[in-house]
Amino acid sequence: MQEKEVIIIGGGAAGLAAAVACHQKGIEDILIIERGDYLGGILNQCIHDGFGLEKFNTSLTGPEYAQRYIDKVANRKIPFLLNSMVVGLTPQKEVVVVNSQGLQHYRARVIILAMGCRERTRGAINIPGARPSGIYTAGVAQELINLKNYMVGEKIVVLGSGDIGLIMARRLTLEGAKVIMVAEKLPYSSGLPRNINQCLYDFDIPLLLSHTVVDIEGNGRLSGVTIAQLGKRGGIITGSKRKITCDTLLLSVGLIPENELSREADIVLDNITGGPQVDERGQTSIPGIFSCGNVLQVHDIVDNVSLEAEYIVEGVVEYLEGKLNKEREIKVELRNGLRYVVPQTLIRVKDTIFSFRVNQPGEKKVIVFENGKKVIKKKFLRRVNPAEMIRVKLSSSELEGIKRLKVRLV
Amino acid sequence: MKAINNHYDVVIIGGGVVGCAIARELSKYKVSVAVLEKEADVSWGISCRNSGVIHAGFNYKPGTLRAQLCVEGNKSFARLCQELDVPYKKIGKVVVAQKKEEIRELKKLKAQGEKNKVEGLQIIDSAELKILEPNVKGIAALYSPETAITSPYLLTIALAENALRNGVSFFLNTKVISIAKLRNSDFRINTNQGKFTSSYVINSAGLYSDKVAHMVEKDKYRIYPCRGEYYVLDKNASWIINRLIYPVPKAGAGGLGVHFTPTIDENILIGPSNEYIKQKDNFSTTSQIMKMLSAEAQKFLPLISSRDIIRSYSGIRAKQAPSSEGGYWDFVIEESDSVNNFINLIGIESPGLASSQPIAKKVVEIINKKERLNSNFNFTPFRKGILRFEEQDEKTKKALIKQDPNYGEIVCRCEKVTKKEILEAANNPLGARSLISIKYRTRAMMGRCQGGYCQTRIMEILRESFKLSPQEINLKGNNSYLLTGYRSNKENKSCKKKKLLSLEEELLV
Numbered sequence: 001m002q003e004k005e006v007i008i009i010g011g012g013a014a015g016l017a018a019a020v021a022c023h024q025k026g027i028e029d030i031l032i033i034e035r036g037d038y039l040g041g042i043l044n045q046c047i048h049d050g051f052g053l054e055k056f057n058t059s060l061t062g063p064e065y066a067q068r069y070i071d072k073v074a075n076r077k078i079p080f081l082l083n084s085m086v087v088g089l090t091p092q093k094e095v096v097v098v099n100s101q102g103l104q105h106y107r108a109r110v111i112i113l114a115m116g117c118r119e120r121t122r123g124a125i126n127i128p129g130a131r132p133s134g135i136y137t138a139g140v141a142q143e144l145i146n147l148k149n150y151m152v153g154e155k156i157v158v159l160g161s162g163d164i165g166l167i168m169a170r171r172l173t174l175e176g177a178k179v180i181m182v183a184e185k186l187p188y189s190s191g192l193p194r195n196i197n198q199c200l201y202d203f204d205i206p207l208l209l210s211h212t213v214v215d216i217e218g219n220g221r222l223s224g225v226t227i228a229q230l231g232k233r234g235g236i237i238t239g240s241k242r243k244i245t246c247d248t249l250l251l252s253v254g255l256i257p258e259n260e261l262s263r264e265a266d267i268v269l270d271n272i273t274g275g276p277q278v279d280e281r282g283q284t285s286i287p288g289i290f291s292c293g294n295v296l297q298v299h300d301i302v303d304n305v306s307l308e309a310e311y312i313v314e315g316v317v318e319y320l321e322g323k324l325n326k327e328r329e330i331k332v333e334l335r336n337g338l339r340y341v342v343p344q345t346l347i348r349v350k351d352t353i354f355s356f357r358v359n360q361p362g363e364k365k366v367i368v369f370e371n372g373k374k375v376i377k378k379k380f381l382r383r384v385n386p387a388e389m390i391r392v393k394l395s396s397s398e399l400e401g402i403k404r405l406k407v408r409l410v
Numbered sequence: 411m412k413a414i415n416n417h418y419d420v421v422i423i424g425g426g427v428v429g430c431a432i433a434r435e436l437s438k439y440k441v442s443v444a445v446l447e448k449e450a451d452v453s454w455g456i457s458c459r460n461s462g463v464i465h466a467g468f469n470y471k472p473g474t475l476r477a478q479l480c481v482e483g484n485k486s487f488a489r490l491c492q493e494l495d496v497p498y499k500k501i502g503k504v505v506v507a508q509k510k511e512e513i514r515e516l517k518k519l520k521a522q523g524e525k526n527k528v529e530g531l532q533i534i535d536s537a538e539l540k541i542l543e544p545n546v547k548g549i550a551a552l553y554s555p556e557t558a559i560t561s562p563y564l565l566t567i568a569l570a571e572n573a574l575r576n577g578v579s580f581f582l583n584t585k586v587i588s589i590a591k592l593r594n595s596d597f598r599i600n601t602n603q604g605k606f607t608s609s610y611v612i613n614s615a616g617l618y619s620d621k622v623a624h625m626v627e628k629d630k631y632r633i634y635p636c637r638g639e640y641y642v643l644d645k646n647a648s649w650i651i652n653r654l655i656y657p658v659p660k661a662g663a664g665g666l667g668v669h670f671t672p673t674i675d676e677n678i679l680i681g682p683s684n685e686y687i688k689q690k691d692n693f694s695t696t697s698q699i700m701k702m703l704s705a706e707a708q709k710f711l712p713l714i715s716s717r718d719i720i721r722s723y724s725g726i727r728a729k730q731a732p733s734s735e736g737g738y739w740d741f742v743i744e745e746s747d748s749v750n751n752f753i754n755l756i757g758i759e760s761p762g763l764a765s766s767q768p769i770a771k772k773v774v775e776i777i778n779k780k781e782r783l784n785s786n787f788n789f790t791p792f793r794k795g796i797l798r799f800e801e802q803d804e805k806t807k808k809a810l811i812k813q814d815p816n817y818g819e820i821v822c823r824c825e826k827v828t829k830k831e832i833l834e835a836a837n838n839p840l841g842a843r844s845l846i847s848i849k850y851r852t853r854a855m856m857g858r859c860q861g862g863y864c865q866t867r868i869m870e871i872l873r874e875s876f877k878l879s880p881q882e883i884n885l886k887g888n889n890s891y892l893l894t895g896y897r898s899n900k901e902n903k904s905c906k907k908k909k910l911l912s913l914e915e916e917l918l919v
Binding site for chain 2: 035083085087098099100101102103118119121122123124126128129130131132133134137139140143144145148149150151152153154175176214215216219220221247260263
């Protein structure tokens with residue numbers, strides 16, 4: 001059994017930022033454990049630009065963004081393992097790692113979960129029809145094209161308007177494929193507005209809202225899909241079905257935080273976010289196990305992942321110094337209009353960043369924070385959109401004397 | 411036994427569980443045997459698409475082959491799985507009554523089972539059911555301790571591999587086009603891969619057994635495809651049930667009703683539905699049936715949530731009973747009355763998996779009566795499957811990685827499958843090279859992320875192992891190519907960017 005001060009599971013955007021932040025705070029006994037054969041995780045396959053606008057005030061590609069952190073990890077000589085899969089995690093903060101050198105046990109004072117997320121699949125959204133080849137999740141197609149240099153198809157229908165789907169619609173077009181359409185089940189897009197503009201409209205790719213795939217055909221390779229328009233209640237509008245000839249169906253239908261290890265360690269998860277329930281410093285239900293990035297909640301942009309990772313490290317330092325004591329636990333109570341909040345609980349009165357997502361798009365909204373019946377903060381929002389995470393910071397003075405924290409969208 | 415000039419003593423048409431069981435049974439004797447399979451791997455017809463249940467035998471009319479062979483098969487199944495290194499668990503089954511009138515049906519089933527010599531059947535009340543299955547709603551149940559589960563595709567693969575090792579030849583991607591009876595009374599079998607001749611033909615073509623029979627004799631049989639759709643639940647939901655949970659079968663139904671099957675790998679299956687369809691190769695799932703399955707599931711297990719669903723699939727029953735009649739006809743296992751040495755296996759639907767071994771024995775008996783076969787003293791009943799790293803204790807795991815570092819590379823995260831296992835599966839003795847062949851042999855890509863993490867890695871392993879071009883990597887046999895080639899760098903003329911935005915403008919968008 002090897003002992004470590006901090007073990008970080010996952011060497012992607014969140015894990016790297018957390019590692020660098022830990023090191024900056026004087027923690028040196030760190031180990032990053034990464035399952036892939038390079039650091040940077042999914043950023044490496046995101047060769048489009050637009051990363052780093054918030055963090056570095058410049059537009060970088062995914063690999064460039066990752067490299068900034070990889071360089072910092074290298075300069076600071078922070079140890080990491082590659083090609084190493086964590087296969088076990090216990091509430092006692094023991095970690096079991098398998099790699100080609102063998103099977104190793106580690107114990108850490110702090111564990112930071114930074115495993116990222118995975119894509120929702122055809123099975124999870126239950127698309128009926130045949131099972132031919134040529135059905136890919138957008139991220140898998142992105143990996144095949146950008147990292148392996150393969151082409152996945154020629155005539156493509158994209159289901160779901162998640163950001164990776166939009167980016168892949170553009171990517172495939174640039175590679176010579178015909179992207180026939182992007183169909184979105186909801187009456188609004190689930191991707192960022194800037195991606196709709198830059199990836200679809202600039203390339204004349206139609207976005208069909210309130211449309212979904214209701215059948216898949218193909219013996220061997222995919223030969224076509226049937227799409228249909230959905231009514232207000234989600235039912236298929238009669239007569240709206242039409243067949244589209246294509247050889248590839250790309251799915252961009254949501255991301256799921258990858259919490260298999262968290263579950264194994266009996267960490268309490270939030271049913272809506274799919275990530276652990278955390279306090280204001282990203283600490284899970286098990287003291288000393290922290291969580292940040294897409295494993296905690298799916299983010300829209302990587303800059304916020306890095307910021308979140310840096311932010312929770314303040315809690316890591318406090319925990320290691322024995323200062324992160326639960327004074328009391330206040331549950332953040334959500335009222336109408338808001339789908340989720342992170343953190344789910346507050347344990348102290350400190351500056352806190354809250355992340356929200358709304359249920360529906362809307363205009364001229366206000367997020368109201370209340371202590372009991374007393375309004376302690378209002379945040380005005382010109383537009384709200386489920387695709388865009390809302391982040392609001394409350395200072396310790398605003399949170400002073402708090403007994404019950406209720407948040408609503410009006 | 412070696413074949414000469416593509417002549418075999420016996421040609422078996424169909425590499426499903428029954429065809430492969432017959433091949434293995436025949437390899438105990440000094441006969442040359444060829445199995446012709448139209449797909450790119452064995453088990454890809456209905457043998458990979460059922461519930462994987464080794465039925466005890468109380469559902470079948472006494473005196474029928476289905477009753478007799480199922481009970482016989484159930485009793486020898488554990489040993490078969492042990493010989494072939496195939497997973498097997500005797501988990502038992504409960505048939506649950508929800509209405510008073512159904513209790514009478516339970517008693518009938520019990521009496522029928524006892525007539526069939528099924529052991530251990532017991533009617534239990536709701537309190538006893540609660541102890542066995544705390545999450546199942548019901549007022550009484552028939553408990554069958556002898557019902558077991560296996561992996562239907564692993565069993566088929568194991569039977570084939572063991573037969574291969576004992577001298578049987580397997581021809582994949584080989585579709586029979588026509589069969590002629592020659593003057594010397596041999597058969598000539600024309601396939602898309604050339605001609606074969608044989609002294610015997612065994613028609614175990616499953617859904618297509620009627621078509622194959624009609625290649626040599628007048629229309630006598632007809633197979634009606636009857637589809638059953640299933641849901642697969644995440645392993646996280648496996649705690650909900652401990653045994654197979656069935657409803658009381660409705661009179662005249664051609665299936666056993668929507669049931670819950672814990673699989674050998676600790677997923678739960680919900681299904682199958684029961685729907686006569688037109689095409690024999692339409693393995694689609696449909697939205698109506700998927701909705702119905704969810705609703706039926708809720709009746710017995712209110713705890714099941716649609717969030718637990720990771721996949722759906724369908725299988726097709728090879729039914730002799732037309733839809734107007736419903737119910738079941740008995741298995742046909744006999745030599746054709748008009749064509750000598752042509753043995754038909756028709757309508758082998760449920761309990762075909764449980765009965766596969768006794769069916770094989772029965773077929774060999776038919777030949778043996780005519781030929782007096784000599785034993786193959788080199789026959790070995792044993793076959794080793796791919797060692798599953800995840801199932802080993804820690805000491806063994808460490809030793810395995812030391813012995814081969816490929817054991818230290820976990821390719822499939824959900825099912826914890828190592829590169830070593832993927833390589834072994836890719837190099838399987840039958841020479842099946844599809845992605846699905848690896849999936850069935852290792853469980854890689856079967857977990858909750860459905861290959862999201864490992865599929866590209868497995869594709870690379872296949873490509874590197876067999877020096878394939880990107881277009882040659884198949885999902886499931888011919889024409890199921892996964893890639894259209896390398897990235898071309900061709901400029902796409904249809905794509906012109908409308909206007910370039912400055913960084914500031916982009917930020918505003």
